[in-house]
Amino acid sequence: MSVAVIGGGWAGLTAAVELTERGIPVTVFEAAPQWGGRARRCAVRLGATEVDLDNGQHLMLGAYGECLRLISRVHADRPGAGSAPLQSAATASPESPFVRARLHIATPDGVLLQRTRLPGVAGIVGGLLGASTLSLAERWALVRFLGTLRWHGWRGFDGLTVLQLLTRFGQPRQLVRRLWDPLCIAALNTEIAAACAQTFVTVLRDSLGAGGDATDFIAPRSTLGALFPEPAADWLHRRSASLRLRTTVRGLEPVDSQGSAWRLQTGAGAAAPREEFAALVIAIPPPNAARLLGAAAPGVAASLGRFEFDTIATVYLGWREDPGLAPVTMLAEDAGQGHFGQWLFDRGAQDGWHVAAVVVSAQGRRAPIPPAELARQVAAQVAQQLRVPLAAATRVLVEKRATWRCLPDRPRLTPDSCGHEARHLQRLWLAGDHACPDQYPATLESAVRSGVAAARGVAELLAGGG
Numbered sequence: 001m002s003v004a005v006i007g008g009g010w011a012g013l014t015a016a017v018e019l020t021e022r023g024i025p026v027t028v029f030e031a032a033p034q035w036g037g038r039a040r041r042c043a044v045r046l047g048a049t050e051v052d053l054d055n056g057q058h059l060m061l062g063a064y065g066e067c068l069r070l071i072s073r074v075h076a077d078r079p080g081a082g083s084a085p086l087q088s089a090a091t092a093s094p095e096s097p098f099v100r101a102r103l104h105i106a107t108p109d110g111v112l113l114q115r116t117r118l119p120g121v122a123g124i125v126g127g128l129l130g131a132s133t134l135s136l137a138e139r140w141a142l143v144r145f146l147g148t149l150r151w152h153g154w155r156g157f158d159g160l161t162v163l164q165l166l167t168r169f170g171q172p173r174q175l176v177r178r179l180w181d182p183l184c185i186a187a188l189n190t191e192i193a194a195a196c197a198q199t200f201v202t203v204l205r206d207s208l209g210a211g212g213d214a215t216d217f218i219a220p221r222s223t224l225g226a227l228f229p230e231p232a233a234d235w236l237h238r239r240s241a242s243l244r245l246r247t248t249v250r251g252l253e254p255v256d257s258q259g260s261a262w263r264l265q266t267g268a269g270a271a272a273p274r275e276e277f278a279a280l281v282i283a284i285p286p287p288n289a290a291r292l293l294g295a296a297a298p299g300v301a302a303s304l305g306r307f308e309f310d311t312i313a314t315v316y317l318g319w320r321e322d323p324g325l326a327p328v329t330m331l332a333e334d335a336g337q338g339h340f341g342q343w344l345f346d347r348g349a350q351d352g353w354h355v356a357a358v359v360v361s362a363q364g365r366r367a368p369i370p371p372a373e374l375a376r377q378v379a380a381q382v383a384q385q386l387r388v389p390l391a392a393a394t395r396v397l398v399e400k401r402a403t404w405r406c407l408p409d410r411p412r413l414t415p416d417s418c419g420h421e422a423r424h425l426q427r428l429w430l431a432g433d434h435a436c437p438d439q440y441p442a443t444l445e446s447a448v449r450s451g452v453a454a455a456r457g458v459a460e461l462l463a464g465g466g
């Protein structure tokens, strides 16, 4: 019997790769017609052209160690790919599936944050010398804040919101508005007044607090699909894993009272196919997992049902000529003026267009804006703030349940939560950005870490004769 992985997003595919690597046969079920879940390739219409882009703009950091390891793994032995580990060859190699850039955040008024070549945290502190948009007092407050968090061991902030944390450590109002508020929304997709302080501190520890290349910006060279999900499916296929796209798992039940194997039902009705598996990795978003687990693991299902979600919109802008954008710009958000755009990413030239992606996160804070109106406002904001021509084409993609709200009292789940609920549930493992063993927000890195941990758990269980 093989192990079933339910869900072909970054978490599920990671679990499948890790299990396959250990010689354990896997079957991956994915409801959609493509791999990647919330981080996938997407054809975006700009004018009369379909441009190969993503369902939503994503940014990774150098701190995403497990993501980079898995990406390297599935690319390393692709037919035609070199055998050098891509992680170290990142920027230099044109075959590398991602581009990597030293931390540099431009704003319409100048530089906000950057890293110099100095090693470790010294590079961040050195970069502050050129942070022209921050006053001396603000730069000092920033350094003091990071130093204080380090002194506290980056822990001890459970139950606080980010705003409470920033207030407790005397962060100036302007610094909060210019830096901490947008960084918190970018990292946690949750506004500072509600966001979990401890998770934010953990993200700071592993990025600005670590310094060096942990703060690098990493983006796919072409699309998110080509970065991991598609090569991962290829990698699995070449190792004879069973891959089932367009297959929704609709039910699961233990074959006996000990849960010594699990039966899955795909399709609807009494005649729907049922197959048995030695163990299950359930790598689907919390509401879907809650429905699937309702009868089998009611405690875990109840926790899964408590997650709240927020929206992210990506506004793609297209120009016929290169408007000369910085790779990453933090826009000045001001909802009162209709300036909803927060971050702009230059996606370069494609299919006759020069494309940029503007991210509008934590949209749930305000009444929904019709996509056409959002596109018009964001295009006007970019033209005004960056002094570039108005984009000739726009397209808005909205992900309603982009990420769970990172609140201090959100449910805490780990891959082995089912096994903790009852002994007969030991062959059920959770994966997904909500089941990361570390206290991370909903990110690609959390999804991948959860997949790694779930696969390790399954492997240990099976190796122990369980």
Ligand SMILES: Cc1cc2nc3c(=O)[nH]c(=O)nc-3n(C[C@H](O)[C@H](O)[C@H](O)COP(=O)(O)OP(=O)(O)OC[C@H]3O[C@@H](n4cnc5c(N)ncnc54)[C@H](O)[C@@H]3O)c2cc1C
Pocket: 006, 007, 008, 009, 010, 011, 012, 029, 030, 031, 032, 035, 036, 037, 038, 039, 055, 056, 057, 058, 059, 060, 247, 248, 249, 250, 283, 284, 285, 288, 292, 312, 313, 314, 399, 401, 402, 403, 431, 432, 433, 434, 442, 443, 444, 445, 447
């Ligand atoms: C617009 C947007 C921007 C983002 N920006 C960033 C960013 O900049 N940086 C970052 O790190 N993260 C970002 N994220 C978050 C990141 O995309 C997610 O954390 C990550 O993709 C979650 O992966 P996952 O595998 O846990 O879940 P998912 O990607 O949701 O995968 C679950 C899969 O399960 C499938 N499925 C569901 N039910 C069933 C079923 N019953 N049977 C079979 N299959 C099923 C779904 O179709 C889906 O493919 C962003 C997300 C969005 C939407």
